Amino acid sequence: MDPFIGRFIGEVKQTLTHHAEDAMTLPKADPFEHGVVAGEYRGLQRALNILENLLRDTDEKEKLS
16 A cells, blocks of 8 residues: 555544544534534545545455456
8 A cells, every 4th residue: 555545544543533532522512513523524434435445446456457
């Protein structure tokens, strides 16, 4: 795997962990703020899933070649 992609995945996972920990330890007084953080979390999860699927597809194609 490209080192840049590996670093990107690591940074996204670290950010997801940070958002999850904050959500549990620091309740938001404003429901909108909670929605923003939840949306960011979900968006990062989706981006990570897309990237992991692309990498898996690429690996499978390379194995077949």
